[in-house]
Amino acid sequence: MADEGDSSVPRSALRWRLSHRILGVNAIILLVLALALLFLDSFRNQLRDEREAQTRHLAELAATAVPKIAAADVPRLFADMGQTTGARVRLYGADGALQQDSWRDAEPTYRLRDPTTQAWTKAFARTLDRAFNAVVGEKSPPDFAEPAVDRATAWPEAVGAFRTGRTQGAVRSAPDLTPVLSAATRTADQRIVLVTANDRNFTRTVRQERTKLAAGLLAAALFSLLLSLFLARTIARPLRRLALAAHRVRQGRAREVRVPRFTKRKDEIGLLARAVSDMSQALRQRIDNIEAFAADVTHELKNPLASLRSAVDGLDRIEDPALRRQLLDVVRQDVVRLDRLIGDIGEAARTDAELARAAFEPVDLGKLVGQICAGWEERRLTGDVRIAFARPRAASAIVMGEPARLARAIDNLIDNAISFSPAGSLVEVAVARVAEEVLIRIDDEGPGVPPQVREAIFNRFVSVRPDGDDFGRHSGLGLAIARAIVKGHDGEIDVADRDDAPSGARFTIRLPAVAGEVTA
Known part of the structure; x- marks a missing residue:
């Protein structure tokens, strides 16, 4: 069979449980994605704030300069500012009419692109822009369009600046989804300066950062894939081996099936492997016993x-x-023998199953053994053999067990002692607690048990009796049943010669005592 190992590993000893591994793999890629989105959104907002501040600053510079220079120098100033910054600078009078435009005396500094004439890669980039905005909850800015009649009243930011005297800004979206930044401010002589700029560099910079983050996400996805392969190797493959081994056990075609135990693993797979291995060994042992x-x-x-x-x-x-x-006496004896044998066979067959289903409870062995001894006296089945019971201190011999099964084991040992005792002898029964155990001792004055058969007598259908004794009373199952019951209660049973009498056997049962009881 498989290697020996302890399958009862406490939960505190589990390191890197499977749930931790699975959650870790899923969390890594999600964490990286969340961090990437947060970083990109923060980067974009910070960059947009900087560009808006630059546009406002440019409008304020122009508004400060206009009243201080000659009217003939304004066109040149606006043209230079537009060519230097890539913006369009306009001046409106107090009545809202357009007085000066930087594009009159210089080439236009930007053009709004028609998205239908651009390559598919631009369309794909715009799709990613929309998806990103949807994920982070960014509202789409209004569309930008030049007014049919270019007056200050056509620009809400210009109207606001004229009324409040403070610089007003706005962000709109060009047809190709690049931002159009605008800022308006009032001059000292009650005119309005308006600056507009199609900041394509803003969109290009954001998309470049997005590409870098996409590369990082791809690396994280590859890492997650490797971790998934690792989980498949450490989870799926061992489980498959266990499943195949369990299938072979179920088929029962091979007597010995090697079930992997994974003794070095301290996670749920290791626990499962050792549990399945122990289960298969127990199943094989039970089949052999049957x-x-x-x-x-x-x-x-x-x-x-x-x-x-x-x-x-x-x-x-x-x-x-x-x-x-x-001959009729022989027939009666054989019938009695068969009846007892069949009853003991049924008892032996039920013992293991009943113990597996039994609900243990505290049992006072002092009271239980006293009742058994009194029952033997009342039934008067001991013949000339007397029974003496040494009662323990009250409530000192408490064990956890199933009372009926324990009574059966003790009754079998007393019956065995009486059957081997000569007429007029004494069977002594004693119960005592020693340290963390409760001991039940049954002494007889019979011939004793030879050392070479002391272990064998606890096997089924084994009975060692002196020549001339009546064999019909016993099936050879009583001691086997007693040992099975004691083992089912985590106890031990053994036999030895008496050390306080010339002859006789001493059977001793050791059972774990309930913690906290008084030592006898």
């Missing part, structure tokens, strides 16, 4: 049946009444 038990039952049933058949066949041929009575 096969051995079936073979033993078949063998044990044949002996009394053969004796019964021989006696029944002899009844037809024998006329002597005395011999017929002897």
